[in-house]
Amino acid sequence: MARTDLPDRRANPVRPARLAHEDARAIAAQPSPATGNARSAGSTAVGGRSAGSRRSEAARLAVLNAADDLLVEYGFEGLTIEGIAAAAGVAKQTIYRWWKSKVDILFDNLVLDAGSALGWPEHPSSPADVRAYVHRFATFLGEEPAGRVLQALLGHAQLDPRTAELLHSGFLDELRARDVAHVRSCLGLADDDRAAAVLDAVLAPLYHRALVLRRPLDAAFVDALLDQQLDQQPAR
Amino acid sequence: MARTDLPDRRANPVRPARLAHEDARAIAAQPSPATGNARSAGSTAVGGRSAGSRRSEAARLAVLNAADDLLVEYGFEGLTIEGIAAAAGVAKQTIYRWWKSKVDILFDNLVLDAGSALGWPEHPSSPADVRAYVHRFATFLGEEPAGRVLQALLGHAQLDPRTAELLHSGFLDELRARDVAHVRSCLGLADDDRAAAVLDAVLAPLYHRALVLRRPLDAAFVDALLDQQLDQQPAR
Amino acid sequence: MARTDLPDRRANPVRPARLAHEDARAIAAQPSPATGNARSAGSTAVGGRSAGSRRSEAARLAVLNAADDLLVEYGFEGLTIEGIAAAAGVAKQTIYRWWKSKVDILFDNLVLDAGSALGWPEHPSSPADVRAYVHRFATFLGEEPAGRVLQALLGHAQLDPRTAELLHSGFLDELRARDVAHVRSCLGLADDDRAAAVLDAVLAPLYHRALVLRRPLDAAFVDALLDQQLDQQPAR
Amino acid sequence: MARTDLPDRRANPVRPARLAHEDARAIAAQPSPATGNARSAGSTAVGGRSAGSRRSEAARLAVLNAADDLLVEYGFEGLTIEGIAAAAGVAKQTIYRWWKSKVDILFDNLVLDAGSALGWPEHPSSPADVRAYVHRFATFLGEEPAGRVLQALLGHAQLDPRTAELLHSGFLDELRARDVAHVRSCLGLADDDRAAAVLDAVLAPLYHRALVLRRPLDAAFVDALLDQQLDQQPAR
DNA sequence: CAATAACCGAGACGGTACGTCTTGTCTTGCG
DNA sequence: CGCAAGACAAGACGTACCGTCTCGGTTATTG
Structure with missing residues (x-):
């Protein structure tokens, strides 16, 4: 019983693709305007990013997991960006670079x-x-x-x-x-x-x-x- | 079509009583431990309050109204105790004396x-x-x-x-x-x-x-x- | 050989007066617009502050001393408001309430x-x-x-x-x-x-x-x- | 009335030489350990640098000029490495490669x-x-x-x-x-x-x-x- | 008819978190 | 390899509220 249809709207577009046709359709259908994260889905596309410094996948996952853990432990009100950053071992600015708010992080989760x-x-x-x-x-x-x-x-x-x-x-x-x-x-x-x-x-x-x-x-x-x-x- | 049954659990106990038996039952049933507002329900009780000034009804109403207005105008997140105090022309401590949080105020409303x-x-x-x-x-x-x-x-x-x-x-x-x-x-x-x-x-x-x-x-x-x-x- | 003439332009006006005529003259002459701290020199003056919550003399001194110590220890560039607040055991906002910048603090010193x-x-x-x-x-x-x-x-x-x-x-x-x-x-x-x-x-x-x-x-x-x-x- | 004696201690050693004997003496006398910029003193030596790309003279001048301009416009405190890099159209790392700090850049100027x-x-x-x-x-x-x-x-x-x-x-x-x-x-x-x-x-x-x-x-x-x-x- | 005790305004205080800014290091891909 | 680009960890900035705590001033019984 595999999942179908519900697209995977992850923040990071540059990850190893899966079932390419699905992802392509989904991301094309709604380029995640809410988070604004998904930038230029195709990495080989001509008009893509120019050079250097891609998003750190490790940081992204650490943030998502930390947010999940802290939500369970301290509740929504006790969930803070600073707390997530500390728990994820990540700089606060790294969070603000990719997410607008803790709601945004939870949404990605x-x-x-x-x-x-x-x-x-x-x-x-x-x-x-x-x-x-x-x-x-x-x-x-x-x-x-x-x-x-x-x-x-x-x-x-x-x-x-x-x-x-x-x-x-x-x-x-x-x-x-x-x-x-x-x-x-x-x-x-x-x-x-x-x-x-x-x-x-x-x-x-x-x-x-x-x-x-x-x-x-x-x-x-x-x-x-x-x-x-x-x-x-x-x-x- | 008058309301029935749902007790009026206002913060201020010293208001013109109505249908005393109802209030008494309701308050007795659950003395509002959450808000802790209902103090000394029976104003006529012998050993009631001894001396000093009473709670200011004007302040109470100003707070409740200000909270309502600010909730509509700025939403729940933009609703702050300090904002309510300022809008109501009331000292912050006066709010904390009678309510525990903005949730408490909204609940009274x-x-x-x-x-x-x-x-x-x-x-x-x-x-x-x-x-x-x-x-x-x-x-x-x-x-x-x-x-x-x-x-x-x-x-x-x-x-x-x-x-x-x-x-x-x-x-x-x-x-x-x-x-x-x-x-x-x-x-x-x-x-x-x-x-x-x-x-x-x-x-x-x-x-x-x-x-x-x-x-x-x-x-x-x-x-x-x-x-x-x-x-x-x-x-x- | 006592000091003369150079007025004492402390932030806090409500301290035990000394040589009242000097202080009065000095503060009247220039009400410390730079720091903006000296508010209404005479506490008994009619138009003075209304009530409650005076400035904490302990906090003021702790800040001044901490700034001095940290300047000596870490130099001007290593002197931070947060550092002063921490060393003085004072909230950051308490510093910002009375001083505009670390320069202001050093000036008072x-x-x-x-x-x-x-x-x-x-x-x-x-x-x-x-x-x-x-x-x-x-x-x-x-x-x-x-x-x-x-x-x-x-x-x-x-x-x-x-x-x-x-x-x-x-x-x-x-x-x-x-x-x-x-x-x-x-x-x-x-x-x-x-x-x-x-x-x-x-x-x-x-x-x-x-x-x-x-x-x-x-x-x-x-x-x-x-x-x-x-x-x-x-x-x- | 030409300048004499005061050595030209520019960062870039690969510029059109002038009065070679003076430069040589000056640079030999104090190889600018503070900035550590003067690399490979003899610019005229045939076998000087072997391979790879050289320092970009355009970038060097752009940085120095941008620093000067921004200092005049925003003052020392408003002068930042990032600001210089942006104004000079240069990557931040290019600045850090050749100078240690904004003080260093100003010193070269x-x-x-x-x-x-x-x-x-x-x-x-x-x-x-x-x-x-x-x-x-x-x-x-x-x-x-x-x-x-x-x-x-x-x-x-x-x-x-x-x-x-x-x-x-x-x-x-x-x-x-x-x-x-x-x-x-x-x-x-x-x-x-x-x-x-x-x-x-x-x-x-x-x-x-x-x-x-x-x-x-x-x-x-x-x-x-x-x-x-x-x-x-x-x-x- | 004072004494007195609680309320009230005002606002300083120690804190926490916010969202922004800059630093200096690093990694990536182009030339 | 230099370089543009820019992500990253780190940490200070100045602000906004939190909830607690004095202050004087007011007010309304109550002894």
Whole structure:
């Protein structure tokens, strides 16, 4: 069950490519304007960078990991740029060179992790694939560390319009579009609106339970939810 | 349509009392340990305050209003204690004397405003009362300034456990308990669990749409939601 | 041999007064616009400060002393505001509240120390008083720690016009005016121009030797200089 | 009136030679250890440098000029290596390769300019030559841009021992030795000590007036000074 | 009808983190 | 190899708020 579709929107464009066609499409589709990091995807392109001093991959990873660790340990408010720099063994300026804020760093982490945690099968086709995906989503949102990042960013998006914009146009919208398409094909629905309605009917209780009720998203709850919402779908 | 049940948990205990038994019960039930504001609830109690000057009502209101205004103008992150103090014409220490943090101030504002905005009729009895309440809730959450406060606090609760604790045990839990009871009686449901399920089925999409999708909670959406969720209830 | 005339231009106006008439005159004459510290000399004056929170004398002294120590230990370039704050056990903002720059701090130190080191007798009257003063000046400039401060500020005044302005209009001009007057009366000269010429003839070689030649200002050199410049004066 | 004696201690050894014997002697005498720039003294040697690219003369001049311009425009404190590099269109590393600090760059500028501005006639012989030189010196110190560089370096030498060392052993000592010799021969003095005394008697007031009093070194002042100090010399 | 005790404004204080700037070192690729 | 370009670790800059702490001045009982 490999991830599909959700592009990997890493900051550093000059890394060993994988599945070139995917990356190319994804980066071409949205050149990460939010972070502004992805500069000139093709390194061999004629109009590329002129010379010298590429971005340090080691520093980039150290920052992302340190931010993740510190978020878990001290929470969002206790997460500081200086703290990340110190924990990553990196100069503060190196962080500011590539990210605008701690939100930006967490966003990069989210994209990185969500890509692998929220994948669909290559060619999803049955309602069972939808059920599996929703279970994966519930686990991600409710239990995994990377889900905590999404939760924190969703929270912060309520407080800061720039975070909201970044999170939606850079992640949520795309995730939703992909999920809608898969749901539609798996359930054999007539149009995207119907698929979106089904998706919302399933995800809304999950988000509600996680963000508002603060109760665990256990498998039983998810199954009951799916039974209720999916089984009645064919009837429609 | 007057508000009922949701207690007014203002900071200042020395205001013209209303419906003493309600206040007493509410405050006794949870003496607002989070804010620690409600001091010496019974002003008529024998061994009450001894001497000296009382809390300045003018200062209290100036702070609450200033916080509201600044939240709207500069957002949660741009809201500072010093800014509130300056805007309210109040000394910083006066704020710290009565509130622990800006979250605390916003919480007081929320309680104040939600009390009047999210009321139920004195004796709700019909499904129409539920529909009306849900419409009121959607308007509150999606459009009113005070709803922005709830949204901000919900967001911040994702980032800070203390805020989450305050918001839930001081506001959301109680709100929910009250709403569940009313829904149960209005719809003639057998037990609270069923009522809670109906309430969640209605509120989850609202929260989801407001917090995650960031789309307007227009009346048509709410009506469609109510049609779908309420009409099938009697069938159960 | 007590100091006279050179006003004590300390930052803090609210200290135990000494020789009130002197302080009053001095502060009235030039309210230290350079540092902007001296605010409302008389604490009992009607238009004085309103209430609460006076400047901390302990912090002020700690900063001045720390700056002095660190200048000696690390030199002017190695002297940082952060270093001073750390060494003084004081918050950085406390320094910025009262001083504009490290130059400002050193200037306060200079005024403080020069006041006591470069005094004249109460009523100087003989050429011997001039000789003694010049010896004192040479010792101050060439050997004493406070003289190092003057030397550093003179050096920095070559690099920064604001330092030059502060040093001259806040210290050197006044020092010179006082010295000219004393020289004139001690040597019985006809006018200030002549006295200034004598003073310059004596001080120029001292400054030259200290700042340009970087050779010690030993007593023998000073005596030879005085013999040469003072003995021929009556002949004029 | 060509310059004599004061060696040209430029950074770049590969420039069109002039008066080869002089340069050779000067550079041999003190291989500029302070800057460490003078590499491979003999520029005319056939087998000098073997291979690889040579130092870029264009870059060297661009740096020196940019430093001069920026010093005039922004002052010493506003002069930064990065600023010089940007203004000169040169990489930062190119500067660090050849100079240790901005002081070093200014020093090279000083040597370059002072060489032409502070020259003596080929064979100075009369007191008039001394008078002319002192006038030239006063103009240089007080008015010319290059004099501002000397003034800045003298100022910085008060703050930084390394600058003091560089300025004295690399420039001032030599200048003084040359001037003493010329004064001695022009005035027919018996020994160098006497010549040095005369020179100091003339230069000290100039430095004092420029560095301490910050007053203009106008021709009238210099003439009066020379009248006073030189006319009495023959009497000795 | 003072005494007195808490509130209030004002704001200094020790701190922490911010985001910017410059330093001096380094690495990369062009010429 | 010099050079332009520029990333990097380091660390000081000056600012903004934090939460705590005096100050005097005011005010309202209460002894």
